[in-house]
Amino acid sequence: MPPWLLPFFSSLIFSQSITSSFAKFPPWYFPSSMIRPETPSSPDKNELYKTKYFTQILDHFNYNPQSYQTFQQRYLINDTFWGGPKTKAPIFVYTGNEGNIEWFAQNTGFMFDIAPEFKALLVFIEHRYYGKSIPYGGDRKKAYKNSKRLGFLSSTQALADYATLIIDLKNNLTAMDSAVIVFGGSYGGMLAAWFRLKYPHVAIGALSSSSPILQFENITSQYTFNNIITQDFRSESENCYKVIKGLWREIEDTAGSPGGLELLRKSFHICKNYISGSYLEGWLSSALVYVSMTDYPTPSNFIAPLPAYPIKQMCKAIDDPTLGNDTFAKMYQAANIYYNYTGDVKCFDLDDDSDPHDLGGWQWQACTEMVMPISGNKEESIFPASTYSYTDHVKYCEAAYEIQPRPTWITTEFGGHDITRVLKRFGSNIIFFNGLRDPWSGGGVLNNISKSIIAIVAEKGAHHVDLRFSTDKDPDWLRDVRKREIGIMKDWISEYYHMHSS
Numbered sequence: 001m002p003p004w005l006l007p008f009f010s011s012l013i014f015s016q017s018i019t020s021s022f023a024k025f026p027p028w029y030f031p032s033s034m035i036r037p038e039t040p041s042s043p044d045k046n047e048l049y050k051t052k053y054f055t056q057i058l059d060h061f062n063y064n065p066q067s068y069q070t071f072q073q074r075y076l077i078n079d080t081f082w083g084g085p086k087t088k089a090p091i092f093v094y095t096g097n098e099g100n101i102e103w104f105a106q107n108t109g110f111m112f113d114i115a116p117e118f119k120a121l122l123v124f125i126e127h128r129y130y131g132k133s134i135p136y137g138g139d140r141k142k143a144y145k146n147s148k149r150l151g152f153l154s155s156t157q158a159l160a161d162y163a164t165l166i167i168d169l170k171n172n173l174t175a176m177d178s179a180v181i182v183f184g185g186s187y188g189g190m191l192a193a194w195f196r197l198k199y200p201h202v203a204i205g206a207l208s209s210s211s212p213i214l215q216f217e218n219i220t221s222q223y224t225f226n227n228i229i230t231q232d233f234r235s236e237s238e239n240c241y242k243v244i245k246g247l248w249r250e251i252e253d254t255a256g257s258p259g260g261l262e263l264l265r266k267s268f269h270i271c272k273n274y275i276s277g278s279y280l281e282g283w284l285s286s287a288l289v290y291v292s293m294t295d296y297p298t299p300s301n302f303i304a305p306l307p308a309y310p311i312k313q314m315c316k317a318i319d320d321p322t323l324g325n326d327t328f329a330k331m332y333q334a335a336n337i338y339y340n341y342t343g344d345v346k347c348f349d350l351d352d353d354s355d356p357h358d359l360g361g362w363q364w365q366a367c368t369e370m371v372m373p374i375s376g377n378k379e380e381s382i383f384p385a386s387t388y389s390y391t392d393h394v395k396y397c398e399a400a401y402e403i404q405p406r407p408t409w410i411t412t413e414f415g416g417h418d419i420t421r422v423l424k425r426f427g428s429n430i431i432f433f434n435g436l437r438d439p440w441s442g443g444g445v446l447n448n449i450s451k452s453i454i455a456i457v458a459e460k461g462a463h464h465v466d467l468r469f470s471t472d473k474d475p476d477w478l479r480d481v482r483k484r485e486i487g488i489m490k491d492w493i494s495e496y497y498h499m500h501s502s
Contacts, residue, residue: 048112049076049105049124054168056128058135058152060160071135073161076105076124078112083119085175088497092181093203094124095162095195097188098365099357101126101133104188107302109469111183114486118493121178123169125162127191129153129361147401150364156413159191163199179496181489185209185464186440187370194414196430197423205429205492207485209464214419215372215443217411222376222388224442229292230382232311232437240315241382243330244288248384250327251277267328268335271347279350284331285383287314287338293463295437298473305341308473311437313337367397371407372443420449428452429492431485435461454488456481 053074059067083089092111097104105124115122126133129143129150136142136149143149162182170176180203184192189211196206214220234241254260255277265274274280290303291310298308307313317333339348362370373388390407397405415422423430432445435458445455458465458481466481 049078049122051076054165056133056161056164060157060164069135071128071133072138073128073133073165074101074126074131075165076101076122076126078115078122081115081119082121085173085178087119088178088493089119089121090179090181090493091121091123091166091170091175092118092183093162093166094122095182095184095188095191096125096127096130096158097184097186097191098127098130098362099359100131102131103357104185107469108183108185108467110467110482113470114482117486118489121173121175123166125165127158127188128161129364131358144360144364147403150361150401153361153364154369155191155194155365155410159195159198162191162195163202166202177500179204179493181205181207181492183207183209183467184211185467186211189464193430193432197414197427200428204496205431205489207431207433207489209433209467210435210438210440210444211432212372212440212443213414213445214416215374215440216416217371217408219411219416220443222373223378223381225374225439226377226381226383228437228439228442229288230380232292232295232439233288233315233382236311237315237319240318243318243327244382247284247327247331248281251281255280264328268332269347271349273349273351275351283348283350284335287335288382289439291338292437292439295462296465296468297460297475297478298468298471300468302468304338306338307341310337364401367393367401367403367405369406369409371405371410374439374443419445420447423449423453430454431456431488433461433464433466433481433485434458435463435465437461438463456484 051074053072055070056073057067058069058071061067092115094101094104094108094111101124108124111120111122114120128135129152132138134140134143135152166180170178170180182192182195182203182205184190184207186209189208190213192206193208193211193213196203196208212220215225230241233244251264254264261274261277264270264277264280265272268280270280291306291314294300294303294306295309295311296306300306314334314337317337318330320330320333323329323333335348336343339345366372371390371393373390375386375388377383377386379385390405394404397403411417427449430453432454433456434441434444434446437460440463441457445453446457447455449455456466458477460475460477461481465478466485470479470482
């Protein structure tokens with residue numbers, strides 16, 4: 001059974017006595033151990049890439065003895081269509097996210113789709129501390145043992161990994177003059193944009209998809225994320241919105257009544273290890289968040305097996321007149337769209353703490369540098385009214401890792417404030433794609449910054465939908481997005497080789 005939102009945190013967060021039930025869940029939704037294995041939507045992975053390893057240094061920025069330790073960093077490579085360095089064929093590099101790189105490679109079909117046209121070499125680099133790219137001898141328990149060892153897990157170290165690996169790979173391929181474009185979605189999209197800014201001598205451009213690089217330090221409102229989710233459901237059906245909005249009070253009232261927990265357990269077909277109404281609220285809210293993120297126009301199984309336009313399907317279940325006024329029956333049917341679309345699950349285990357995609361390191365990153373307030377809810381929100389509490393965030397991180405977050409570090413290192421003025425001066429060759437149905441789009445770049453820093457915005461788009469494998473059922477607007485991205489990248493490559501030959 002698929003696990004719910006970050007159960008690693010449950011025992012600690014429930015002990016904090018936070019007033020809002022939704023504040024009992026950590027305010028970060030990038031990865032979650034609720035994400036479970038699924039059948040890839042792409043061809044068999046053996047047809048997509050070869051697996052290789054690179055000996056990577058542990059610490060790029062210090063010269064202490066421990067800095068010189070090494071680990072094996074995994075990367076995936078596909079040279080099926082590569083024209084080679086003599087034909088001016090480019091190298092496309094995916095800057096790996098917070099998880100197993102195979103998972104991202106199998107769901108980044110855009111790169112495979114366009115490789116023949118560009119005669120491109122494809123490389124997918126795994127982020128340190130995720131998947132099989134684990135320091136300390138590849139032993140995850142040792143690497144995650146304490147803050148001293150986890151301290152080498154950061155975005156800056158990851159970017160330096162990518163630069164080091166790319167340069168070495170180009171040397172080995174006698175391809176030092178080959179143009180490199182980096183790709184990434186979500187956190188990987190943030191890394192792609194930052195890589196272009198920090199290592200312009202390595203990559204000539206970046207496709208940064210659904211990357212909330214502005215979701216930091218009071219740049220973007222804490223209410224924006226859930227406002228978008230609210231609008232996604234409300235625009236589909238006003239009744240759907242009202243039913244969900246009234247759900248939380250009904251759960252709390254039922255949970256506090258005699259026999260209420262057992263009633264909730266039966267209503268939602270929950271397995272016997274059911275704990276509290278707050279667990280149920282977190283489980284249901286996670287479904288709403290991830291369905292909004294992945295409201296794709298075609299069937300998908302990136303986070304879970306889902307039909308096309310899953311929000312429409314959830315609201316269709318909620319609006320079913322045969323269920324009368326039974327809110328729990330309506331929400332059970334809606335939850336099945338996300339958690340059990342295949343129909344294989346007999347009961348839901350809300351306490352499953354499995355981590356099939358190796359995402360566990362994100363909680364460390366969220367406690368150090370990736371502090372992105374997104375959990376605020378105004379009165380009209382589909383979730384109960386609440387505000388993000390940095391104090392509670394700090395309490396969790398101190399208890400879990402004995403460290404305090406650094407909420408201003410990302411904007412110090414990469415910028416973010418007054419980004420238009422700043423990037424006009426020194427940035428170039430970045431595509432920022434955002435779909436407005438994606439709650440992360442609120443922290444994205446939505447307007448052109450210059451002639452070469454382009455914002456492509458799709459009103460009906462979801463989380464990095466442009467990076468998915470193309471299908472014959474893709475809507476015209478999505479085809480147009482990809483066509484525009486291809487054209488821009490061709491211009492980058494042409495300009496690069498023209499300047500290089502000069």
